[in-house]
Amino acid sequence: MSLEFLVISLLNGISYGLLLFMLSAGLTLIFSMMGVLNFAHASFYMLGAYLGYSLSGVVGFWPALVLAPVLVGLTGAAFERFVLRRVHASGHVAELLVTFGLSYLVLEIVQLVWGRSVVSYELPPVLQGPLFSLYGTHFPKSRAFITLVAVLMLLALWITFKRTRIGFVIQAALTHPQMVEALGHNVPRVFMLVFGAGCALAGLAGVIGGNTYVTEPGMAASVGSIIFVVVIVGGLGSLTGAFVASLLIGVVQTLAVGINLSFAQLLGALGWAVSADQAASSLMRLSVAQIAPILPFLLLVVMLAVRPRGLLGAREG
Amino acid sequence: MTSTMQTASIPRASRIAFALLAAVLLIAPLVFTSSLAISVLSQIGCAIILCLSYNLLFGQGGMLSFGHAVYSGMGAFAAVHAIQWASRGALPVQIPLVLMPLIGGVAGMLVAAVLGFLCTRRAGTTFAMITLGIGELVAAVALMFPEVFGGEGGIAINRVYGAPLLGLTFGPAIQVYWLIAAYCLLCTLAIYMFTQTPLGRMLNAVRDNPVRAEFVGYNPQRVRHLAFIASGFFAGIGGALTAIHLEIVTGADSLGMARSAAYLLFTFLGGAGFFFGPVIGAVLMVLSTVLLSHLTKAWLLYLGLAFMLMVMFAPGGVAGMISALLRMWRSGILRRKWGLVMSLSFCGLLAIYGAAGLIEMIYHAQLDGDIDSTLRYLGCTLNVQSVVDWFVMFLPLLAGGVTGKFVLDMEKKRP
Numbered sequence A: 001m002s003l004e005f006l007v008i009s010l011l012n013g014i015s016y017g018l019l020l021f022m023l024s025a026g027l028t029l030i031f032s033m034m035g036v037l038n039f040a041h042a043s044f045y046m047l048g049a050y051l052g053y054s055l056s057g058v059v060g061f062w063p064a065l066v067l068a069p070v071l072v073g074l075t076g077a078a079f080e081r082f083v084l085r086r087v088h089a090s091g092h093v094a095e096l097l098v099t100f101g102l103s104y105l106v107l108e109i110v111q112l113v114w115g116r117s118v119v120s121y122e123l124p125p126v127l128q129g130p131l132f133s134l135y136g137t138h139f140p141k142s143r144a145f146i147t148l149v150a151v152l153m154l155l156a157l158w159i160t161f162k163r164t165r166i167g168f169v170i171q172a173a174l175t176h177p178q179m180v181e182a183l184g185h186n187v188p189r190v191f192m193l194v195f196g197a198g199c200a201l202a203g204l205a206g207v208i209g210g211n212t213y214v215t216e217p218g219m220a221a222s223v224g225s226i227i228f229v230v231v232i233v234g235g236l237g238s239l240t241g242a243f244v245a246s247l248l249i250g251v252v253q254t255l256a257v258g259i260n261l262s263f264a265q266l267l268g269a270l271g272w273a274v275s276a277d278q279a280a281s282s283l284m285r286l287s288v289a290q291i292a293p294i295l296p297f298l299l300l301v302v303m304l305a306v307r308p309r310g311l312l313g314a315r316e317g
Numbered sequence B: 001m002t003s004t005m006q007t008a009s010i011p012r013a014s015r016i017a018f019a020l021l022a023a024v025l026l027i028a029p030l031v032f033t034s035s036l037a038i039s040v041l042s043q044i045g046c047a048i049i050l051c052l053s054y055n056l057l058f059g060q061g062g063m064l065s066f067g068h069a070v071y072s073g074m075g076a077f078a079a080v081h082a083i084q085w086a087s088r089g090a091l092p093v094q095i096p097l098v099l100m101p102l103i104g105g106v107a108g109m110l111v112a113a114v115l116g117f118l119c120t121r122r123a124g125t126t127f128a129m130i131t132l133g134i135g136e137l138v139a140a141v142a143l144m145f146p147e148v149f150g151g152e153g154g155i156a157i158n159r160v161y162g163a164p165l166l167g168l169t170f171g172p173a174i175q176v177y178w179l180i181a182a183y184c185l186l187c188t189l190a191i192y193m194f195t196q197t198p199l200g201r202m203l204n205a206v207r208d209n210p211v212r213a214e215f216v217g218y219n220p221q222r223v224r225h226l227a228f229i230a231s232g233f234f235a236g237i238g239g240a241l242t243a244i245h246l247e248i249v250t251g252a253d254s255l256g257m258a259r260s261a262a263y264l265l266f267t268f269l270g271g272a273g274f275f276f277g278p279v280i281g282a283v284l285m286v287l288s289t290v291l292l293s294h295l296t297k298a299w300l301l302y303l304g305l306a307f308m309l310m311v312m313f314a315p316g317g318v319a320g321m322i323s324a325l326l327r328m329w330r331s332g333i334l335r336r337k338w339g340l341v342m343s344l345s346f347c348g349l350l351a352i353y354g355a356a357g358l359i360e361m362i363y364h365a366q367l368d369g370d371i372d373s374t375l376r377y378l379g380c381t382l383n384v385q386s387v388v389d390w391f392v393m394f395l396p397l398l399a400g401g402v403t404g405k406f407v408l409d410m411e412k413k414r415p
Helices: A003-034 A041-059 A061-090 A092-114 A141-163 A165-175 A177-182 A187-212 A219-234 A239-257 A263-269 A281-285 A288-306 B011-031 B035-061 B069-088 B097-119 B124-144 B173-196 B198-208 B210-215 B220-246 B257-270 B277-295 B299-313 B317-331 B338-367 B387-413
Strands: A130-134 A137-140 B374-377 B380-383
Touching: A003 A041, A003 A130, A003 A137, A003 A141, A003 A165, A003 A187, A003 A219, A003 A239, A041 A061, A041 A092, A041 A187, A041 A219, A061 A092, A061 A187, A061 B299, A092 A219, A092 B124, A092 B257, A092 B299, A092 B338, A130 A141, A137 A141, A141 A165, A141 A187, A165 A177, A165 A187, A177 A187, A219 A239, A219 A288, A219 B124, A239 A288, A263 A281, A288 B097, A288 B124, B011 B035, B011 B173, B035 B069, B035 B173, B035 B198, B035 B220, B035 B257, B035 B277, B069 B097, B069 B124, B069 B220, B069 B257, B097 B124, B097 B173, B097 B220, B124 B257, B173 B198, B173 B220, B198 B210, B198 B220, B210 B220, B257 B277, B257 B299, B257 B317, B277 B299, B277 B317, B299 B338, B338 B374, B338 B380, B338 B387, B380 B387
Parallel strands: none
Antiparallel strands: A130 A137, B374 B380
């Protein structure tokens, strides 16, 4: 493992981790404010990517970067207003179920409108090519852009919550809804805005993630379960926890993809050859790169066994 | 949600339901004798066990699992390997096919005992996320070991092996159907009995109020874990029966998230709050995956819409609607208000007719519009290029919706 590989993987891992954070931030925001586990969160990410693709073709990438998240946010707010609010009285499981149904619908509609194959959502010319080269390996501009947007978003979130009136009202609406209502704020509307904002964050992640990675109907499913892992590992409802867990998972997974070493090779290097007929030989011959896709889930299992409340989770239960 | 989840506590109604189920399972293959019908009936039998086992978690225990396919799939794989060993004579004792579902059940139970320990440490929405993560983990791991899980192609088996039992070789599909039907009835009975045991009752208590359950001396986590294990056992039986029926099992299909989601979706649609709700859900599951998917390309959209509308307006599922109708019938409301019920049903059907027509037209225009612009829809021919046809389909939707709203408003204004 060379230094060059380590540095580039680390940078790629951080940019992927920050993309995961943009997704899990919206999810965490909605969960900690409203107690709603939005199963369709990754669907809004997919919607953002597709809308970004379509709008880029009409108005160009930069306007689409603003417009697509706004549209996704409006869709989310409308969903909260007309669907989610109705089932609110039936409890959190019903809310989860209705978002689960929505994820089905979004997938069907996306496939109907944009087809079942990959769309050619390309990077704008400014973001194409490498930003810099390290020891002969390039770091793409698009990854740097993801990092930049995520950091800006993080700052904006932090300022909104800690330094503005809206942030205080939102925080108070969670713990003391009656009091906030009595002070003249429309709590249901606050919830609608929070849900819309969370979805808009997912949409923003979709617009920049869609052209850096791929835009296809399976993109929601592939990222959906990972962001749930991020949220549990980080500790439910903790934005800082989600941040740490996203970076952890992003870096670990990206590093693992580049390592072509298996346990059998390790033993072989120690002069202990693994023969083919050994029962566990296929297990030993799996390379680290091959198990990379399941690493987040392994982390989840380990976390549950060791510390069920997650890295920075406030309470157990 | 919790208020709608009540177990069917009337023994007489349950007895009638059991008799009905047994009668249907017995008579159906005599009436529908085509090979498609036998296959559909066999799938329904398996699906009933699977949905009931799912509901042991969801309806009875309040545990929304997104990874139930893990336990049914593992049961299927255990049974498939056992059958292969048995047909090669590699087992110390020759196990007949009749007992193979139990092997699947034990496998499902063991897997549930291990994984359930992790899952059941948390309840509610966290439980849902954890089961999702563990389900994805198992499905992904399975694809990494093609020797055990057959890779993308799966594992094919020959269910005919050893000496015939009482003249049954289980070669013909109908013989397998009888095996499935027998297991279906036994499992339904066993799951019902389980809900009546102190553990089953405690499970309801833990679902409704874990704090109080803990206060009277039960460990909610332990109760959930035991129910999880029981559910894994029945899921394993259902999975093994499915594998025996299809004579093949694939990792991607039988362990994946899509399968788990289907159990959840249809158990809910059938009615998670009622013991026999999942039976209705199982029938819906097989009919829609086998028949509806052939009728329309938009079936997943309909499914999603139906699911969302059910969550919003009828959280009791189909069983809940039937029970509401029965209650209305008994109290005489239905007889007094039959005009209202009939007119509302008519408006609803009219609106659904129009909405489905529009959806079909959109799908046709988008998918096959350039090949042929016309489509057949419930006896009429529609042209997606004609504005008139779009209007014609929009009309019943509008008429049904507006009239239905008007009738409801009138009813509310009446003293």
